[in-house]
Amino acid sequence: MAALQTVAVLEGLPAIRGWQEALYCDLHEHPELSHQEAETSRKVAERLRHSGFEVHDGIGGTGVVGVLRNGSGPTVLLRADMDALPVRESTGLSYSSAVQAIDADGAEVPVMHACGHDVHVAALLGAADLLAAGAGHWQGTLVALFQPAEETADGARSMVDDGLQDLLPPVDVALAQHVLAMPAGHIGTRSGPVLSAADSVRVIVYGRGAHGSMPQASVDPVVLAAMIVIRLQAIVSREVAPGESAVLTVGSIAAGSKSNVIPDRAVLQMNLRTYSEQTRATMISAIRRIVAAECQASGSPRDPEFEFFDRFPLTDNDDATTTRVHEAFTTHFGDRCQELPQQSASEDFSDIPAALGVPYTYWGLGGVDPATYQDAVARGRVDQDIPVNHSPNFAPVLQPTLDAGTEALVVAALAWLA
Numbered sequence: 001m002a003a004l005q006t007v008a009v010l011e012g013l014p015a016i017r018g019w020q021e022a023l024y025c026d027l028h029e030h031p032e033l034s035h036q037e038a039e040t041s042r043k044v045a046e047r048l049r050h051s052g053f054e055v056h057d058g059i060g061g062t063g064v065v066g067v068l069r070n071g072s073g074p075t076v077l078l079r080a081d082m083d084a085l086p087v088r089e090s091t092g093l094s095y096s097s098a099v100q101a102i103d104a105d106g107a108e109v110p111v112m113h114a115c116g117h118d119v120h121v122a123a124l125l126g127a128a129d130l131l132a133a134g135a136g137h138w139q140g141t142l143v144a145l146f147q148p149a150e151e152t153a154d155g156a157r158s159m160v161d162d163g164l165q166d167l168l169p170p171v172d173v174a175l176a177q178h179v180l181a182m183p184a185g186h187i188g189t190r191s192g193p194v195l196s197a198a199d200s201v202r203v204i205v206y207g208r209g210a211h212g213s214m215p216q217a218s219v220d221p222v223v224l225a226a227m228i229v230i231r232l233q234a235i236v237s238r239e240v241a242p243g244e245s246a247v248l249t250v251g252s253i254a255a256g257s258k259s260n261v262i263p264d265r266a267v268l269q270m271n272l273r274t275y276s277e278q279t280r281a282t283m284i285s286a287i288r289r290i291v292a293a294e295c296q297a298s299g300s301p302r303d304p305e306f307e308f309f310d311r312f313p314l315t316d317n318d319d320a321t322t323t324r325v326h327e328a329f330t331t332h333f334g335d336r337c338q339e340l341p342q343q344s345a346s347e348d349f350s351d352i353p354a355a356l357g358v359p360y361t362y363w364g365l366g367g368v369d370p371a372t373y374q375d376a377v378a379r380g381r382v383d384q385d386i387p388v389n390h391s392p393n394f395a396p397v398l399q400p401t402l403d404a405g406t407e408a409l410v411v412a413a414l415a416w417l418a
């Protein structure tokens with residue numbers, strides 16, 4: 001039944017391609033940094049109103065929610081993220097970004113949709129329009145949610161904290177997608193943990209400064225920091241169970257300014273990725289323990305300081321919800337729907353279903369020209385030659401990426417609403 005209604009709703013797709021592709025190129029050419037998505041938000045609200053949605057904007061800053069009530073039935077929430085990254089685009093596309101903006105620290109930075117959130121916005125606006133125009137083929141309530149600031153991990157939370165729940169009827173299920181370096185036109189679903197939880201930690205360790213020629217008068221924080229970096233490597237290899245995946249990267253280490261001065265502190269910034277709450281807790285406590293013990297071993301004069309930031313929740317797809325979506329995708333996409341490998345990237349989408357207390361699933365959408373992808377596979381060069389998200393060369397092919405992203409949202413929503 002749902003399949004017939006899906007076909008009927010998707011009959012409108014050729015008619016929206018014109019404005020949808022133009023809108024995508026416009027978004028790509030005019031990206032906005034996290035929490036600065038004012039123009040994107042305005043374009044989204046305008047398009048939703050045009051499609052007949054009740055629109056709430058300015059939620060958690062620039063967040064937008066469109067609600068379409070269409071009789072009794074379940075409520076499905078579809079989510080897209082809107083922000084771009086401080087990356088200088090080098091795709092060479094005719095609709096490349098030349099935008100510069102001022103970031104949260106006051107620095108002027110180039111801006112690019114290097115994560116494909118412009119695909120998510122255009123696909124969701126297209127799906128929302130198709131479902132509104134095809135409202136005779138389904139019943140229930142559709143919520144189209146556009147969140148700010150996914151890249152800084154706090155956009156979903158900002159909408160929740162701004163009273164998102166009060167704007168919505170009780171939601172039954174939440175769905176979201178991300179364009180990835182897979183063949184365009186393909187979809188990947190996965191039950192259980194699909195994206196990692198991420199935590200960033202800034203650690204300050206203290207020493208005692210002295211002349212570089214008189215180390216006996218110092219507690220050298222550079223040596224201390226070096227010991228910490230080495231000792232931290234044993235967490236994943238010795239303290240995490242072999243069947244569990246985890247990553248710990250020390251991405252930044254800073255101390256001192258001159259060759260003959262022993263500084264009085266060192267700052268380490270590290271990032272960890274985990275797929276279970278237990279492993280996450282194990283790793284955080286191991287980091288605290290090792291840093292404290294190394295400070296003690298060095299005779300550090302002050303306790304170390306820990307600051308946690310950019311924390312992303314685990315994305316743990318609900319089994320029943322994922323199965324329902326996967327079956328609908330298989331009916332529609334055939335063998336273009338596959339299992340998505342577990343991803344080491346992270347997302348804050350799940351903060352929304354967690355706050356609403358509803359199940360969710362999150363799937364991957366291909367964005368790479370299929371011939372280019374096959375060529376890279378044949379040469380064994382996929383990881384080297386296919387630009388991934390956040391790369392200055394990340395450039396999803398316009399089609400069939402946009403069509404597939406739009407179809408996926410319609411198909412998944414109708415698995416509840418048809």
Ligand code: ZN
Pocket residue numbers: 115151389390
């Ligand atoms: Zn990203």
Ligand code: ZN
Pocket residue numbers: 115116117150178389
């Ligand atoms: Zn992203």
